[in-house]
Amino acid sequence: MTIQVYNTMKKKKEPFVPIREGFAGMYACGVTVYDFSHIGHARALVVFDVIYRYLKHLGFNVTYVRNYTDIDDKIIKRAQEEGVTYKEISERYIKEFDYDMELLGVEKPTHAPRATDHIPEMIAMVQALVDKGFAYEVDGDVYFKVSRFSEYGKLSGKNIEDLSAGARVEVDERKQSPLDFALWKKSKPEEPFWECPWGKGRPGWHIECSAMSQKYLGKTFDIHGGGMDLIFPHHENEIAQAECATGEPFARYWIHNGFVNINQQKMSKSLKNFFTIRKILETYHPEVLRLFLLSNHYRSPVDYSEQNLTEAKTGLDRLYALLKDMDEIQAAARKSAELSPAEEKMRDDVQAFSEKFTEAMDDDFNTAAALGHLYTLTRTLNMFIDQKKKDPSVHISDETIKRAQEQFQKVGSIFGLFNESPHSYFQKQREKGLTAAAISPEEIERLIAERLAARKAKDFKRADEIRNQLAEKGIILKDMPQGTEWTTKDI
RNA sequence: GGCGGCGUAGCCAAGUGGUAAGGCAGAGGUCUGCAAAACCUUUAUUCAGCGGUUCGAGUCCGCUCGCCGCCUCCA
Numbered sequence: 001m002t003i004q005v006y007n008t009m010k011k012k013k014e015p016f017v018p019i020r021e022g023f024a025g026m027y028a029c030g031v032t033v034y035d036f037s038h039i040g041h042a043r044a045l046v047v048f049d050v051i052y053r054y055l056k057h058l059g060f061n062v063t064y065v066r067n068y069t070d071i072d073d074k075i076i077k078r079a080q081e082e083g084v085t086y087k088e089i090s091e092r093y094i095k096e097f098d099y100d101m102e103l104l105g106v107e108k109p110t111h112a113p114r115a116t117d118h119i120p121e122m123i124a125m126v127q128a129l130v131d132k133g134f135a136y137e138v139d140g141d142v143y144f145k146v147s148r149f150s151e152y153g154k155l156s157g158k159n160i161e162d163l164s165a166g167a168r169v170e171v172d173e174r175k176q177s178p179l180d181f182a183l184w185k186k187s188k189p190e191e192p193f194w195e196c197p198w199g200k201g202r203p204g205w206h207i208e209c210s211a212m213s214q215k216y217l218g219k220t221f222d223i224h225g226g227g228m229d230l231i232f233p234h235h236e237n238e239i240a241q242a243e244c245a246t247g248e249p250f251a252r253y254w255i256h257n258g259f260v261n262i263n264q265q266k267m268s269k270s271l272k273n274f275f276t277i278r279k280i281l282e283t284y285h286p287e288v289l290r291l292f293l294l295s296n297h298y299r300s301p302v303d304y305s306e307q308n309l310t311e312a313k314t315g316l317d318r319l320y321a322l323l324k325d326m327d328e329i330q331a332a333a334r335k336s337a338e339l340s341p342a343e344e345k346m347r348d349d350v351q352a353f354s355e356k357f358t359e360a361m362d363d364d365f366n367t368a369a370a371l372g373h374l375y376t377l378t379r380t381l382n383m384f385i386d387q388k389k390k391d392p393s394v395h396i397s398d399e400t401i402k403r404a405q406e407q408f409q410k411v412g413s414i415f416g417l418f419n420e421s422p423h424s425y426f427q428k429q430r431e432k433g434l435t436a437a438a439i440s441p442e443e444i445e446r447l448i449a450e451r452l453a454a455r456k457a458k459d460f461k462r463a464d465e466i467r468n469q470l471a472e473k474g475i476i477l478k479d480m481p482q483g484t485e486w487t488t489k490d491i
Numbered sequence: 492g493g494c495g496g497c498g499u500a501g502c503c504a505a506g507u508g509g510u511a512a513g514g515c516a517g518a519g520g521u522c523u524g525c526a527a528a529a530c531c532u533u534u535a536u537u538c539a540g541c542g543g544u545u546c547g548a549g550u551c552c553g554c555u556c557g558c559c560g561c562c563u564c565c566a
Contacts, residue, residue, distance in 0.1 A: 487527090
């Protein structure tokens with residue numbers, strides 16, 4: 001069964017057929033490293049991480065390339081502000097980015113090239129464009145001549161006439177047309193530069209992705225992705241450069257993720273409604289953020305709000321609670337040849353989930369629908385576990401539990417969830433809550449013991465008093481058959 | 492002005508021709524001394540509005556209203 005992928009170029013879903021059977025080449029535009037990465041970056045990174053993982057899961061041999069833009073105006077500006085070299089800024093934020101990705105559980109791509117490590121490739125491409133008459137040099141700057149590429153606009157659905165009419169770019173007199181864009185920029189004094197046929201200069205923004213994607217994936221490759229905002233002009237320009245330079249088609253499938261809004265407002269620096277990944281992960285477990293992001297289809301806009309994150313946390317808690325229960329039941333389960341009707345049904349549901357999950361993911365990576373099915377399975381499993389808790393004689397075989405656990409492992413490995421043992425997941429949460437509660441576990445245990453004594457003596461007034469007292473500090477008690485457990489209140 | 496998207500229950504959110512997934516919140520119940528957790532039941536005759544195509548439409552077409560993105564660096 002081939003998967004369906006929405007291709008921005010065609011504006012519709014189409015079957016994904018790679019150039020070479022069994023292989024997939026994928027390039028996703030990475031970040032410009034001049035500051036900490038934010039929630040918007042996180043979404044793009046998580047979306048393509050999941051696409052990467054899913055393609056691998058399907059058995060594709062995937063080459064995934066994600067670049068670092070480590071030379072550009074913003075980096076240079078930042079370096080000048082701090083009085084350090086551009087390299088110091090870019091390397092610093094590459095390190096920070098890598099750290100964020102590790103926290104977020106984003107898999108390393110096959111290649112993570114830096115733009116500045118590929119200057120010769122870029123110069124060669126610019127030279128090829130000049131030689132073929134697609135680009136022209138003006139006083140050290142080299143521009144791409146948009147009018148020479150009749151297909152310009154095919155990705156974004158724009159045409160050259162409309163663009164010319166609506167151009168609000170300040171017109172650079174030296175450009176032959178306002179639409180022409182820089183392939184190579186002459187360096188100003190004090191700016192980093194590389195020697196090239198046009199003097200001292202540095203690459204324009206778009207050229208790096210064309211050069212690096214081709215180096216690692218070939219002239220024509222399968223998937224090119226990034227945020228919606230990159231469709232125009234970045235990806236449009238990449239296509240123009242690459243196809244004119246090589247004379248061959250560039251990427252075949254264009255995948256773009258939607259934006260993140262903050263409390264229904266566009267995220268922007270001027271509104272200061274900006275959240276860095278680092279900041280969010282101080283409060284929320286990384287998997288909460290992933291679950292939240294994957295609860296929406298990747299092309300829809302998603303609204304970041306505390307309520308939505310808290311909801312995601314509730315969901316993740318529920319899933320981990322089930323995993324914990326399954327671990328416990330598994331430990332006590334026995335082999336059995338005979339299945340009760342309830343267990344039969346459970347196996348059927350597990351199997352049904354497996355099929356529905358695949359169906360959802362095959363349909364343009366519909367993680368939201370896939371998660372819906374996971375919750376349905378969760379309810380089925382909880383139902384059985386609930387019965388078993390009430391009546392320990394209810395039997396279940398280890399094989400059935402194993403099959404259910406395997407489905408969760410599969411989802412976990414594709415979505416980047418359930419990387420922790422349920423025990424450590426809840427343990428961490430308790431530790432976090434404890435810090436906020438300012439009470440020691442020993443003190444809690446002491447109060448629980450005191451409450452137990454009170455309950456045994458039927459002094460429920462005192463027992464409730466203790467429970468309320470702990471609740472005020474954010475400690476929630478649960479009276480279980482085997483004793484009293486405690487958790488911390490949700491953030 | 493050009494291009495594109497969206498509008499599904501209190502909230503979040505799947506669903507591109509076959510009769511409305513899932514989650515959160517709420518209500519009732521099982522369990523509990525009472526709770527918590529879990530489970531059960533329940534919550535959209537209806538998918539912004541109006542027309543049209545069709546045996547059949549959130550789903551396709553047209554119009555209207557409302558929101559948003561891109562066209563400038565941006566995931």
